[in-house]
Amino acid sequence: MAGQDIFTLIHSRYNSFTNTEKKVADYILENMKDVIFMSITDLADACNVGESSIFRFCKTMNLKGYQEFKIMLAHSTSPDDESPQLSSRITMDDTIEELSSKILSANVNAMTETYNLISKQDISDAVDSIMKADRVHFFGVGSSLMTALEAKNKFMRITNKAECTLDSHLQIMAAALMTEKDVAVLISYSGSTKDTIEVAKVAKERGAKIIAITRFAKSPLTTYSDITLLCGANEGPLQGGSLTAKIAQLYLLDLLYFEYFKRTNKESAYNKELTAKAVIEKML
Template structure:
């Protein structure tokens, strides 16, 4: 329980508490968890952050349709003391990263999509504190067994993680069937690690598997694009992949590139921490696969 509390606190630390976690990125990450009034304010801020920066609280009230009290409460909810401090954090955010999506007005569709992915990768690095990532690497490296849970669009990410962990010699599995995933979760115990991957953080089957794994004593980790989503409530540690600016085809664009980048980062970090074991396993795998090559 102590670990979960610390994770929640870090998630609430935005530009004021952690300069690696930009304010606008954080707001985008918690959109799905906001109530209707907060969502009005958040949408107004994300639509034109520069305008909000030069607006009074009364002007933001008129633009968003929310009350002054609701705006102050929203500012506190995202980690700032009030509207004045919120604007300071917003100014710092814009100065450091520029307007999100600002380069998408011109250029081909190819350029637009790649620009979105590039920005999402940058934000993903910023939204995951290095110390938190290092703790996750250590936890997986010392685990007895790693079980991955995911369905739908996120399952290929889980399968990729399973393949990478297998190359490193870790005992890992990623069942495709949701019933088999639940059975696997029920058989975990202390010393095992359960990893749930969900774009929305609300996928019932994945959240349920983490909940069961946690009740059995396994350490739980989630990889999601939604901060403060239900999956984070059952996770000891969280990895966040930032959502895409593009609304159409949202699931593939928002999750695949940033989630896979985090999986690659885990793979490289684990490989470097266990160099001798990794070299041996990769050599064994390479020799076996070489026999499958066409002459």
């Protein structure tokens, strides 16, 4: 895959494309650097076509789907001195000092953009939902699962209703047993992860409140969400699991945690003292 050039592939097959596929191809060729950071829904909206048209465009080029297309696009748009696995601002010639500065800048920018994307009403509504819920289940797969586990670790110190399931099969089973009294917090940078979308669909059918923490306002995941909290980190298709994206997600989870703590101060403070005492014997 890495040796293929997406633009050569598009040009070689252009005459065989349908009119809709040509419309998608034209947009990609004119906006290649932007498309790398777009969700399938964003690209579909930009081209004024349906998501299924984007998927068919990828299949026409014998690609498995949109994610494989973005990986090829990342390789094709990367300069010779820059690895597509790295941030677009980091080159193979950077010194440790330059790397330190660029990584710091990327993390600060992600936090700042996330801050600018915060809706006070959405945060307030999300916390209200968590307070009213019988159970709060954090979901994610891959690197987003690590973030979901961190969320559970944080909330379980102040409430006994935080849950997180590791296996994707068990996740869908847990979603199937949710009720209208439960909240599902789904974490997915792309909003296009199949397992997470399926969990959202099942939890929604069961009447649970859906909170999505994601990068894109429009994605397959957000079609099921009642509340969408946006993180502001840009992550290329070959940079999955970047700490920059995780830091932005954890920032939002921290915000939910502290607002929940404020609103349930007496109970949360008491529970935090209990959980702290429970692990004190584990410390030297």
